[in-house]
Amino acid sequence: MTNILFVSTSPRGADSLSTKVALTLLSDLETANPNATVVTRDLGAAPLPHLGPDLLGGFFAPDDQRTPDQKQAVATSDALIAELKAADIVVLASAMINFTITSTLKSWFDHLARAGLTFRYTEEGKPEGLMTGKKVYLVVSTGGIYSAEPGSAVDFQAPYLKHMLGFMGLTDVEIVRVEGSLLGPDAPEKAVEAATAQVHAVAQQAAA
Numbered sequence: 001m002t003n004i005l006f007v008s009t010s011p012r013g014a015d016s017l018s019t020k021v022a023l024t025l026l027s028d029l030e031t032a033n034p035n036a037t038v039v040t041r042d043l044g045a046a047p048l049p050h051l052g053p054d055l056l057g058g059f060f061a062p063d064d065q066r067t068p069d070q071k072q073a074v075a076t077s078d079a080l081i082a083e084l085k086a087a088d089i090v091v092l093a094s095a096m097i098n099f100t101i102t103s104t105l106k107s108w109f110d111h112l113a114r115a116g117l118t119f120r121y122t123e124e125g126k127p128e129g130l131m132t133g134k135k136v137y138l139v140v141s142t143g144g145i146y147s148a149e150p151g152s153a154v155d156f157q158a159p160y161l162k163h164m165l166g167f168m169g170l171t172d173v174e175i176v177r178v179e180g181s182l183l184g185p186d187a188p189e190k191a192v193e194a195a196t197a198q199v200h201a202v203a204q205q206a207a208a
């Protein structure tokens with residue numbers, strides 16, 4: 001059975017273009033894998049707490065010495081790691097906010113990046129990702145154009161996402177861009193149309 005984890009991150013609710021395109025991709029993936037299970041983590045609707053003293057303290061305290069607040073904070077992190085670990089495919093919809101990812105998506109990474117669980121350091125001190133063997137589809141939506149110069153110089157979203165995912169071992173990443181949606185009255189429609197065509201091609205490739 002194929003397990004799909006769908007993570008959406010837009011603060012724009014039903015207006016979100018990244019969610020819309022990612023849902024089309026999900027539908028294609030489910031058609032290709034009729035027995036797939038989908039777990040949805042909507043970080044836009046239910047933001048995660050930021051990294052704070054309880055979570056950070058809890059990470060480094062032995063299990064039996066954690067305070068009740070630390071235990072609760074670490075339990076959220078453990079659940080998010082288990083969710084990711086169980087996934088064969090990750091569909092991550094990321095809205096660009098102020099040139100980068102949403103703060104709640106950053107928080108997702110802050111809950112996930114734990115030495116010994118999602119990455120480790122080798123004897124030579126090199127980081128090694130432990131969440132290997134997964135396919136990631138990254139749907140990034142941006143008001144401007146960042147796939148080419150001059151925008152690509154200030155794209156702190158897709159390169160960061162690729163780096164963080166790779167750091168944890170998620171190196172098989174396919175990017176779909178819903179871009180330029182703020183560049184004119186019919187720009188959102190055109191951006192979704194182009195991205196949807198890319199989604200169908202990508203899903204067809206996966207099914208082949």
Ligand SMILES: Cc1cc2nc3c(=O)[nH]c(=O)nc-3n(C[C@H](O)[C@H](O)[C@H](O)COP(=O)(O)O)c2cc1C
Nearest residue numbers: 010012016017018095096097098099141142143144
């Ligand atoms: C608060 C805010 C900040 C934004 N910052 C940027 C930005 O820095 N660069 C950009 O190209 N678009 C920016 N946008 C536009 C969004 O990236 C665009 O609307 C995108 O479609 C959002 O993803 P979503 O449709 O999934 O919500 C911003 C939008 C909002 C609401």
